[in-house]
Amino acid sequence: NAGVTQTxxxxxxxxxxxxxxxxxxxxxxNYMYWYRQDPGMGLKLIYYSVGAGITDKGEVPNGYNVSRxxxxxxxxxxxLAAPSQTSVYFCASSFGPNQPQHFGxxxxxxxx
Amino acid sequence: xxxxEQSPQSLHVQEGDSTNFTCxxxxxxFYALHWYRWETAKSPExxxxxxxxxxxxxxxxISATLNTKEGYSYLYIKGSQPEDSAxxxxxxxxxxxxxxxxxxFGQGTILTVHP
Numbered sequence: 121n122a123g124v125t126q127t128x129x130x131x132x133x134x135x136x137x138x139x140x141x142x143x144x145x146x147x148x149x150n151y152m153y154w155y156r157q158d159p160g161m162g163l164k165l166i167y168y169s170v171g172a173g174i175t176d177k178g179e180v181p182n183g184y185n186v187s188r189x190x191x192x193x194x195x196x197x198x199x200l201a202a203p204s205q206t207s208v209y210f211c212a213s214s215f216g217p218n219q220p221q222h223f224g225x226x227x228x229x230x231x232x
Numbered sequence: 233x234x235x236x237e238q239s240p241q242s243l244h245v246q247e248g249d250s251t252n253f254t255c256x257x258x259x260x261x262f263y264a265l266h267w268y269r270w271e272t273a274k275s276p277e278x279x280x281x282x283x284x285x286x287x288x289x290x291x292x293x294i295s296a297t298l299n300t301k302e303g304y305s306y307l308y309i310k311g312s313q314p315e316d317s318a319x320x321x322x323x324x325x326x327x328x329x330x331x332x333x334x335x336x337f338g339q340g341t342i343l344t345v346h347p
Contacts, residue, residue: 151333153333153335155337160339161339162321162337162338162339162340163276163321163323163335163337164337165334165335165336168333168334170333176334178334179336210275210276212276214333216333217263217264217325217332217333218263218264218281218283218325218332218333219281220266220278220281221266221268221276221278221335222278223275223276223277224275225274225275226275
């Protein structure tokens with residue numbers, strides 16, 4: 121099993137560019153999440169989804185969009201990249217709300 | 233905004249020492265408390281998910297307890313080994329509305345075990 125797969129692993133963007141961070145899981149999990157990790161700030165929830173077609177905002181959603189058209193995929197889109205979005209992004213999934221979350225390897229994004 | 237606090241921020245111990253860390257969280261509307269272990273250059277890995285007051289979980293030399301009435305959880309490591317060096321994260325989710333499954337993470341406790 122691949123688990124949770126994130127692509128790309130690294131990316132450098134210019135201010136104002138857009139991009140999509142891909143996340144796919146093969147565990148048939150209903151719940152999927154996007155987090156960002158900033159130095160000294162821990163993990164902050166950006167968006168999450170409880171199933172295909174259902175998404176909701178987390179703690180830090182501004183500047184991001186998500187969609188969930190299938191159970192497996194949960195892409196995160198940055199429309200107008202800003203330096204404040206330089207971070208490491210983690211996607212995670214779980215069977216349910218009180219089940220352990222499985223994390224991908226992360227995407228390191230720099231915006232210059 | 234929910235406040236989840238972990239202490240200490242960092243800890244240095246010698247191989248063979250036993251150690252423990254604390255996670256404090258809101259005592260109202262409790263749903264679940266998670267513990268994760270996060271090694272450098274890897275992704276977080278789940279240790280425990282606890283949902284009931286008084287829960288105790290154990291995995292090898294690592295164990296955790298939960299007190300939802302006073303809003304704290306302890307993580308214990310018995311006989312620390314250098315391979316236990318990692319950041320230990322706790323995360324809290326509250327009940328109600330759309331909160332289920334939304335985790336608020338603490339800042340983590342960085343453990344370094346010296347040979």
